[in-house]
Amino acid sequence: MPENTLYPHVSVDCVVLGFDGSQFNVLLLKRTGIEGSQTFNDLKLPGGLIFSDENLDDAAHRIVGEHINTNALFLKQFKSFGSPSRTSHPRDVHWLEKAVQLKIGRIVTIGYLALLRISSTLRFHSKDVQAIWVPLQQVGTLAFDHNQIVEEAVREVCEIVVRDPSTVFNLLPKRFTASQMRVVYEALFGQPLDVRNFHKKMSRMPYVVPLDEFEKQVAHRAARYYRFDKKIYFKVYGGFYPGRSSLYGQ
Amino acid sequence: MPENTLYPHVSVDCVVLGFDGSQFNVLLLKRTGIEGSQTFNDLKLPGGLIFSDENLDDAAHRIVGEHINTNALFLKQFKSFGSPSRTSHPRDVHWLEKAVQLKIGRIVTIGYLALLRISSTLRFHSKDVQAIWVPLQQVGTLAFDHNQIVEEAVREVCEIVVRDPSTVFNLLPKRFTASQMRVVYEALFGQPLDVRNFHKKMSRMPYVVPLDEFEKQVAHRAARYYRFDKKIYFKVYGGFYPGRSSLYGQ
DNA sequence: AATAAATCTTGTACGCGATACAATATGAAC
DNA sequence: GTTCATATTGTATCGCGTACAAGATTTATT
Numbered sequence: 001m002p003e004n005t006l007y008p009h010v011s012v013d014c015v016v017l018g019f020d021g022s023q024f025n026v027l028l029l030k031r032t033g034i035e036g037s038q039t040f041n042d043l044k045l046p047g048g049l050i051f052s053d054e055n056l057d058d059a060a061h062r063i064v065g066e067h068i069n070t071n072a073l074f075l076k077q078f079k080s081f082g083s084p085s086r087t088s089h090p091r092d093v094h095w096l097e098k099a100v101q102l103k104i105g106r107i108v109t110i111g112y113l114a115l116l117r118i119s120s121t122l123r124f125h126s127k128d129v130q131a132i133w134v135p136l137q138q139v140g141t142l143a144f145d146h147n148q149i150v151e152e153a154v155r156e157v158c159e160i161v162v163r164d165p166s167t168v169f170n171l172l173p174k175r176f177t178a179s180q181m182r183v184v185y186e187a188l189f190g191q192p193l194d195v196r197n198f199h200k201k202m203s204r205m206p207y208v209v210p211l212d213e214f215e216k217q218v219a220h221r222a223a224r225y226y227r228f229d230k231k232i233y234f235k236v237y238g239g240f241y242p243g244r245s246s247l248y249g250q
Numbered sequence: 251m252p253e254n255t256l257y258p259h260v261s262v263d264c265v266v267l268g269f270d271g272s273q274f275n276v277l278l279l280k281r282t283g284i285e286g287s288q289t290f291n292d293l294k295l296p297g298g299l300i301f302s303d304e305n306l307d308d309a310a311h312r313i314v315g316e317h318i319n320t321n322a323l324f325l326k327q328f329k330s331f332g333s334p335s336r337t338s339h340p341r342d343v344h345w346l347e348k349a350v351q352l353k354i355g356r357i358v359t360i361g362y363l364a365l366l367r368i369s370s371t372l373r374f375h376s377k378d379v380q381a382i383w384v385p386l387q388q389v390g391t392l393a394f395d396h397n398q399i400v401e402e403a404v405r406e407v408c409e410i411v412v413r414d415p416s417t418v419f420n421l422l423p424k425r426f427t428a429s430q431m432r433v434v435y436e437a438l439f440g441q442p443l444d445v446r447n448f449h450k451k452m453s454r455m456p457y458v459v460p461l462d463e464f465e466k467q468v469a470h471r472a473a474r475y476y477r478f479d480k481k482i483y484f485k486v487y488g489g490f491y492p493g494r495s496s497l498y499g500q
Numbered sequence: 501a502a503t504a505a506a507t508c509t510t511g512t513a514c515g516c517g518a519t520a521c522a523a524t525a526t527g528a529a530c
Numbered sequence: 531g532t533t534c535a536t537a538t539t540g541t542a543t544c545g546c547g548t549a550c551a552a553g554a555t556t557t558a559t560t
């Protein structure tokens with residue numbers, strides 16, 4: 001099978017969640033299509049068919065990489081969506097066949113979830129005017145079954161963070177204050193957390209290392225900076241997560 | 251698209267884990283194929299192509315149902331496998347093309363995980379001589395990438411049980427003793443558990459209801475039976491699992 | 501220089517669950 | 531009634547989750 005031909009049966013859709021310091025945003029692409037005699041504009045997830053000779057993970061990286069510059073992106077497959085009717089809406093079929101120049105039937109898609117921090121150094125690719133960050137609360141009706149995919153991805157985030165606490169640090173700068181870290185948790189769990197208890201919780205994490213650096217030029221007591229120490233984390237957790245199974249091969 | 255035609259690009263593979271009262275077994279199918287001039291016999295997971303008009307979940311139920319009689323099977327999609335080379339081994343390609351009577355290229359497969367109790371009332375379908383239970387520790391080299399799929403499924407089991415304690419009761423009879431329940435956890439976590447502490451833990455589960463029934467004709471003190479009360483469980487957990495996200499749509 | 505404004509940092513008390521640990525009770529068989 | 535095998539049960543400790551308020555620090559204001 002030739003390389004770089006599309007495999008028109010399986011796609012990858014990526015729910016890229018970006019934390020901007022106060023809330024979560026999802027990366028969406030503007031889409032223009034024709035339905036009947038009308039044109040329409042709406043939004044979709046970044047996603048597309050895999051290549052015939054491409055891994056699923058590679059496809060997900062490629063597709064996210066088409067829009068944002070990131071190094072070491074946290075990207076995880078979380079669920080597949082295979083309803084026979086998910087690619088049946090006329091406007092979706094029409095748009096897709098025009099986009100890929102192929103006759104489209106059923107497509108099973110593999111959902112990927114990415115977590116990252118929206119920072120001043122994060123840039124969309126130049127001239128990429130179609131990619132936008134939309135706050136999760138403001139997401140309207142999306143193309144295909146992308147609303148369902150976003151919903152399932154969001155459901156997954158908390159479980160991932162609880163299972164593997166190191167994932168939160170994808171949402172924070174290298175140096176961060178206790179407040180910044182707390183705000184991430186508050187956004188994740190949708191409720192305010194007690195400040196004192198959160199400090200205690202942080203101090204119990206050996207892999208969150210306090211620095212001798214403090215905020216500067218703030219109109220209040222300067223907050224201490226912390227950093228995440230990956231080596232300590234993997235020493236503590238051994239590279240495995242608690243609750244792992246010993247059923248198979250010890 | 252006609253119904254009941256195979257969709258030769260996506261398959262479902264099912265890791266059916268059965269607990270026999272002391273250990274976990276995986277349901278495997280015997281396979282005979284030809285490689286060169288030799289015939290070979292090995293084992294594979296129950297799995298197969300989906301139909302063109304079939305949901306993934308439905309396909310998984312169908313495929314498991316081809317071999318065992320179960321009502322209300324716990325069956326959960328856990329991961330997709332899409333390496334371009336996963337269906338490239340000559341013996342696998344040859345066997346598969348003969349089995350489905352189709353030219354086979356790449357196939358992306360969706361992994362499903364099932365949990366059930368191997369009991370005296372559980373039966374393979376009549377004349378189904380190819381299906382066997384194999385203790386997890388004794389699983390040898392399987393067809394395709396099925397070893398990898400089993401491994402990932404087993405990794406998933408503990409997390410599922412920890413996240414949703416009600417899943418263990420799929421591995422127990424309706425009436426069970428504290429010992430039986432403890433043995434399940436011991437097999438899951440691969441280590442013995444303290445008997446007294448386990449009793450306390452059970453007594454803290456309002457949804458594990460002690461019965462006024464006891465073992466009979468055992469050569470030692472008779473153990474009390476318990477049952478799992480689904481209604482109480484969902485009252486306690488509200489049908490949702492702890493740690494769910496409030497990020498999206500409240 | 502004193503005060504205000506903003507937010508950062510910190511300690512105590514309570515309860516629950518996890519853990520470590522050993523003696524007693526009970527049903528069947530002899 | 532003794533033995534055997536397994537079931538059942540209580541105490542002490544520790545760490546974590548939670549509820550709750552006062553003092554510290556930096557800049558801006560007067």
